[in-house]
Amino acid sequence: xxADADSEMLSITLAEGARRLRxxxxxxxxxxxxxxxRIAATDDEVHAFVTVTSEAALAxxxxxxxxxxxxxxxxPLTGLPVAIKDVLMTKGVRTTAGxxxxxxxxxxxxxxxxxxxxxxxxxxVGKTNMDEFAMGSSTEHSAxxxxxxxxxxxxxxxxxxxxxxxxxxAQQCIASxxxxxxxxxxxxxxxxxxxxxxxxxxxxxxxGLIAFASSLDQIGPFTRTVEDAALLLQAxxxxxxxxxxxxxxxxxxxxxxxxxxxxxLKVAAPREFFGEGMDDDVAAPIVAALDLMSAHGAVIxxxxxxxxxxxxxxxxxxxxxSECSANLARFDGVKYGYGARGGESMWSxxxxxxxxxxxxxxxxxxxxxxxxxxxxxxxxxxLQAQKVRTLIRREFDRVFxxxxxxxxxxxxxxxxxxxxxxDPYQMYLNDIFTIPANIAGLPAISIPGGxxxxxxxxxxQFVGQRLQEADLLGVANAYERLADWPTTPPVTAAxxxxx
Amino acid sequence: MPDADATQFxxxxxxxxxxxxxxxxxxxxxxxxxxxxxxxxSHIDALSEIDTEGVPPTNNGADLLNVxxxxxxxxPMPLEEALANAPQREADYFRVHAVLDQS
Numbered sequence: 063x064x065a066d067a068d069s070e071m072l073s074i075t076l077a078e079g080a081r082r083l084r085x086x087x088x089x090x091x092x093x094x095x096x097x098x099x100r101i102a103a104t105d106d107e108v109h110a111f112v113t114v115t116s117e118a119a120l121a122x123x124x125x126x127x128x129x130x131x132x133x134x135x136x137x138p139l140t141g142l143p144v145a146i147k148d149v150l151m152t153k154g155v156r157t158t159a160g161x162x163x164x165x166x167x168x169x170x171x172x173x174x175x176x177x178x179x180x181x182x183x184x185x186x187v188g189k190t191n192m193d194e195f196a197m198g199s200s201t202e203h204s205a206x207x208x209x210x211x212x213x214x215x216x217x218x219x220x221x222x223x224x225x226x227x228x229x230x231x232a233q234q235c236i237a238s239x240x241x242x243x244x245x246x247x248x249x250x251x252x253x254x255x256x257x258x259x260x261x262x263x264x265x266x267x268x269x270g271l272i273a274f275a276s277s278l279d280q281i282g283p284f285t286r287t288v289e290d291a292a293l294l295l296q297a298x299x300x301x302x303x304x305x306x307x308x309x310x311x312x313x314x315x316x317x318x319x320x321x322x323x324x325x326x327l328k329v330a331a332p333r334e335f336f337g338e339g340m341d342d343d344v345a346a347p348i349v350a351a352l353d354l355m356s357a358h359g360a361v362i363x364x365x366x367x368x369x370x371x372x373x374x375x376x377x378x379x380x381x382x383x384s385e386c387s388a389n390l391a392r393f394d395g396v397k398y399g400y401g402a403r404g405g406e407s408m409w410s411x412x413x414x415x416x417x418x419x420x421x422x423x424x425x426x427x428x429x430x431x432x433x434x435x436x437x438x439x440x441x442x443x444x445l446q447a448q449k450v451r452t453l454i455r456r457e458f459d460r461v462f463x464x465x466x467x468x469x470x471x472x473x474x475x476x477x478x479x480x481x482x483x484x485d486p487y488q489m490y491l492n493d494i495f496t497i498p499a500n501i502a503g504l505p506a507i508s509i510p511g512g513x514x515x516x517x518x519x520x521x522x523q524f525v526g527q528r529l530q531e532a533d534l535l536g537v538a539n540a541y542e543r544l545a546d547w548p549t550t551p552p553v554t555a556a557x558x559x560x561x
Numbered sequence: 562m563p564d565a566d567a568t569q570f571x572x573x574x575x576x577x578x579x580x581x582x583x584x585x586x587x588x589x590x591x592x593x594x595x596x597x598x599x600x601x602x603s604h605i606d607a608l609s610e611i612d613t614e615g616v617p618p619t620n621n622g623a624d625l626l627n628v629x630x631x632x633x634x635x636x637p638m639p640l641e642e643a644l645a646n647a648p649q650r651e652a653d654y655f656r657v658h659a660v661l662d663q664s
Binding site for chain 1: 574575578579581582583584585586590594597598600601602604605606607608609611613616617618619620621622623624625628630638642643645646647648649655657658659660
């Protein structure tokens with residue numbers, strides 16, 4: 063196979079790959095080898111992967127080819143290489159959540175979403191890097207190494223699912239899974255110029271997702287196209303008896319509305335998403351995107367106001383650390399993961415385990431959460447945050463009573479340089495436009511929306527109604543077709559590295 | 562909101578929180594976290610100004626209530642699998658430091 067054919071394969075989508083595999087034009091073996099070669103050639107610079115599972119991927123590719131040859135490949139994603147964020151349990155494959163605490167964890171089971179992805183026929187090429195326990199917005203807080211942005215290796219890919227976003231942008235896999243608690247899928251998708259979808263809370267089972275903030279966490283896909291996001295969501299969504307917060311309704315056809323177009327679509331652009339905090343170079347392409355949609359029949363309403371939305375960030379920084387301080391209590395150095403020994407007592411061993419096992423960002427959030435939950439502060443912080451959460455949900459309900467979808471920027475800036483943000487709260491501000499959807503439990507997607515400063519990608523975010531991912535994907539697909547932005551970095555060291 | 566003046570967040574409070582969550586901190590970490598937590602709390606304190614009189618709390622991302630499952634026994638995780646990731650093991654148990662003082 064020629065180098066040209068190889069590079070063409072690397073930009074393939076799930077939809078196109080599935081078609082060509084079934085038509086016998088390519089094999090899963092060849093496709094998988096092309097991505098593994100690409101990882102070998104570029105990951106010294108991108109650092110998207112914590113673990114690459116070449117051998118298992120090739121064995122699975124051969125099985126897929128046998129099924130395809132026999133005409134018996136029922137599963138929709140048969141033979142297509144994907145990557146999985148290292149926060150999802152993968153049976154027999156080291157799973158670290160970006161933390162020294164889980165340096166050597168080999169899970170005895172698959173997360174439900176991972177098992178469903180395997181059932182759908184997809185092949186995992188490996189586990190992607192992330193901020194430790196999914197806490198961060200730059201993938202600089204991984205215990206292992208920072209991940210680079212394939213558009214500019216000096217810059218961060220966003221976070222916490224930075225490895226999953228960078229791997230798709232750098233053409234190291236066709237698609238990947240991430241998790242989104244306050245924007246950890248959408249913000250890195252924005253920074254890396256790919257599609258990132260956070261489904262409705264409860265749409266995808268969280269069983270086997272290493273918990274950060276359980277009332278906010280949700281698993282979702284990174285892809286090159288909106289059509290692929292629908293395909294990947296189809297594979298992982300649905301009820302699960304192992305997660306009682308998962309909706310019981312079977313998943314609908316998420317591709318059903320892809321052809322809906324924009325004609326007559328009522329789009330809300332609430333003022334609170336277009337004001338303070340957004341850089342001018344991000345505002346310009348977002349405004350251009352609204353104009354383009356308007357020119358094609360969408361009715362853009364800039365009048366809605368959601369006065370509680372600016373409170374979403376403070377609400378998040380009470381709820382998420384509080385839930386994390388409880389969830390991460392399980393890391394006691396006894397049952398699995400890192401365990402310090404040799405102290406004077408069980409307690410000193412436990413304190414040493416958590417001192418060495420957790421990084422700074424994780425410790426800070428556990429302490430903050432413990433404070434918000436402690437006696438005398440619970441009502442003022444945790445309960446008050448839960449009440450303001452209700453106000454934010456009601457404001458979304460009000461806007462959706464008169465509009466089909468909400469549009470907003472995904473992030474207030476383009477990807478920043480590694481090491482550029484050292485103040486914790488400044489880092490938290492990355493998520494001001496993504497957190498509201500988590501607070502309200504709503505589905506939201508970031509898709510390429512043009513380019514800002516220094517030619518870096520800008521993400522356009524759509525927020526949809528509860529359980530209406532099909533409509534949301536339809537709107538996003540309509541814009542994607544109109545705009546047709548490139549999703550592959552033009553010339554980067556990562557591209558130069560491949561031959 | 563109690564202690565709304567976040568500059569009053571003290572090193573002793575950090576040490577107390579660290580003991581609650583069982584994380585050993587160095588003295589320099591205590592000072593760093595005190596300063597960072599004070600800064601974060603000063604931003605968060607805006608929440609106290611929101612009128613939430615009569616507003617019920619939301620404690621779940623979904624709107625599910627009283628989820629029930631069939632009460633049926635499932636096969637447990639095999640012992641060897643459950644113990645495979647233990648930092649320290651003895652026979653079929655997790656090995657830890659003595660929990661109770663034997664003196």
